[in-house]
Amino acid sequence: MKPFAYQRAEAADSAVATISRTGAAYLAGGTNIVDLMKLGVTAPDLLIDVTGLPLRDIEALPDGGMRVGALTANSDLATDPVLRTRFPAVALALLSGASAQLRNRATIGGNLLQRTRCRYFVDVTKSCNKRRPGAGCAAREGEHTDLAILGASEQCVATNPSDLAVALALVDARVELLTEGGPASMSVHEFFRLPGDRPERDTNLPPGALITAVVLPATPIARMSTYRKVRDRSSFAFAAGSVAAALDVRDGVVQDVRLAYGAVAHRPWRAYAAERSLRGAPATVDNFERAADEELAAAKPLRDNGYKVPLIRNLTVGVLRGMTEASW
């Protein structure tokens, strides 16, 4: 490991100023960046430990929303009783991630910045446009069973590994930041991005910015939301595919629906086409299937990840059907 300096952040604004100036890296839970430093994937000269900053509060907002400090541990948020009532999909997504030890250590802000687990990204002897722009993508013709079927580019087929991010996309969460220019905020949909021809950028987070909080806006439909994660290993594995869903069915008709998919793209994939197809339609299996097919029409599976198309289709139908039956 290359030697690096370590500092504890005294205050958020000075940490942001230092990072913006030096290109150093923030350290929160360290559950991803430390691994990547050991592998030589990233080699910051300076780590600024922000865990001492007062960013751990979980606030239940009077309008029905929540504000979650960026340094809240995944396990603390997952067990928050207000979250479990207002945003059950978020709690389920958190609990499905990693292991108990990692959830205790990992933070909400850090979770949004975790890097892809693409095998070619984490191996510095291999070509990866995300790690070294212009180097080429070894995954496209290599081992890519876990990689993207939607929104990928010639340059990059990586997936975002986060479960939490899928649930946040479902509820249109906002990410609060501190930048050199002062506080800022962006929608989770603006925050994550597709790889395009800039796969080295996972997110649209401004350089040097510190995530200070995640805001879950008041979302009545989210009280009827769920998250289903699929993987071969029962625990401690990233998703082969996942779906977050919220559904409001009255008199057999879909009043409102939200769907987001995980492990299929470079970002959490909000299934707007499927949502549009279902809104106002009878809540039937046929319609669920048609909606999934409309969303997945854009899928471009690679040689070995085509199983994700029927998987996501089945998940969409199965989860929506389960929620419909539960609402009767």
Add this chain to the structure above:
Amino acid sequence: MTSTQRQPTQSQPAQGQPTQSRVQDAAQRSVGTASPRIEAWDKVTGRAPYAVDHPVPGAAYAWVVQSTVARGVVVDVDTSRALAEDGVLGVLWHGNAQRLESVGDPELMVLQSARIAYRGQVVAVVVATSPEAARAGADLVRVREDGMTSDTVLRIDHPALYQPVQVNAGYPARSAIGDVDAGLAAAAVRVDATYRTPAEHHCAMEPHATTAFWERGCLVVFDGTQASTAVSETLAGLFELPPQSVRVINEHVGGGFGSKGGPKPNVVLAAMAARLVGRPVKLALTRQQLFAVAGYRTPTIQRVRLGAATNGRLLAIGHDAVSQTSQLSEFVEQSAVLSRHMYAAPNRLTTHRVVALDVPTPVWMRAPGECPGSFALESAIDELASAGNWDPVRLRIDNEPAVHPEEQIPFSSRHLVQCLQEGAERFGWTDASGRVVRDPRPAVRRDGEWLVGTGVAASTYPSLTWPSTALARATADQRFDVEVNAADIGTGARTVLRQIAADALDVPIAYVEITVGDSAIGPATVAGGSMGTASWGWAVTKACRLLRERIERDHGGRVPTGGVAVRADTTLEIRDRPEFSRHAYGAQFCQARVSTMTGEVRVDRLLGVFAAGRIVNPTTARSQFIGGMTMGLSGALLERSVLDSRTGDFVTGDLAAYHVAVSADVPRIEVAWLDEQDPHLNPMGVKGIGEIGIVGTAAAVANAVHHATGIRVRDLPIGLAQMIGKLH
């Protein structure tokens, strides 16, 4: 090196006891008594030192540099920048490494030539004052490689496949009785199917690691190995030293599963590095490095052909196995060998073919041969049962041979039928009267979104014994020190050997100390092939009985002040054993479920019933069976090393990508064993139990998945990706 210090529940002989009293006989037998591992406390508190945990003053640290091409030559190694790095003491590569004398394993001829035979081969070693400096130095070594087109993918139609003379463990590659094609032609029911198992890696908790130092011309190493005798002999050969000048200590080993069954490059490199820098050197491979350097189980492609008459009697068994080896040396997984004795049939053919690819050399991994072979054979038997509408338990019982069906020699003992019957009843497959109550129809049991099914498979593993030596010493205060160069790789070997010693001495176990894991004790065989307890235990038994006899005969039952010592060697006894077919057998039952929504496969229940001779220690034996079955489950559902054919390396090269079962995957595992008496084995009447638990598990799971869904999976692991498209 003794490890018996902590036995809080056992009384020790009182200090200062009057000497030269008569040796006290044991009040009870120790063998058969459930007993926790002697070193359990040290293990769980982290006090048990592994190979690089031993504090050695002045140690330096080594880090390997690996090839990045699968085939080619090292053109040049520029060490100048590495040598300029702070703390770097030296860099070894083939241009400056000392010459080694060949001992027959080309994988150990490290840094001897420019040739690159696989990606990840060690091409240089950096030695420095700290692990960090060694690693930083390794990053600065510039290796110029000239890569050539490589060939890294096993295919059933590979033009370079050939039939070797022998397969692993010395069996002939081919065996034929009668005419399989004629038998198949005459059969009323036939199966002809091809099964595939992936490359797998052992992933022992302790990486391959060594501490080495030279002292007055002698080489001392602490090595994480299953075989310190073999390592010491190999090092003596490589470095042209008298055998007594090499000492290998492996007091505690953090798992091996076959990958530490012989010396690996780490121990040779550490010794070379220690000589280069003139101080002790520690070398621990990283998890990622292990995937190239420490061996793996070859992928296999196996065709099984079965033909049965209308009464379910097999007329023909054909089993053709294909596997890979490296360009360096030939290792042939003996996948078809179990088909030579599992079932009776007049027409039989088993073959093995292998191809040398530009890949690392495969090695033993947990039941080499039987593990992948049983997936194929025991799946095919299940397919035959479905095709013929026979109960799969009954079908196996109906094809039970009276003697070894190919060699026509008697079994020393064989209780497969009893294991199947006992297991079927315990599992609820049959009722108390033996009537089958399981509904044979596939894909008819639903539990919400899940389809549920049950499956069965048979298990077997050879009961091997290899010569070993042991030393037993009595002291005047009635202590008995027993030494045998066993390796305790987490099995409980030292615990059961102490039990065996106590009984052979006929003294209370508290009076016996056991020492293992040091080549200086004297030659003993590997902790492999499930033969440790039988082989070491025999030597221990012989030494202890001779010692007690000598005390009684020469000293009137009193140990003289100077003590008495006896060394025993079992070479002759083992050579002169009568000819028998010696195997352990078992039956495994599984209940599995498959989600119709996601294709996810989960195992609800596993039951194993084994007949494996006398069980020395029910506590450690249960752990061995459960551990084997867990590994079998893991292989059935998860384990898969994916090779990138463009680069020739395993891209799943760490535990984030190479998934082994976690606790949440492991269901209720029930284990039972029959009280099997076999007088033709060894003085203790034991068969090995280390590996049989993994044999048949994958087939039991696959057969349960078929019963649940109607889908026959012939490629391991059974994952959702291959289920999802087939479920309705």
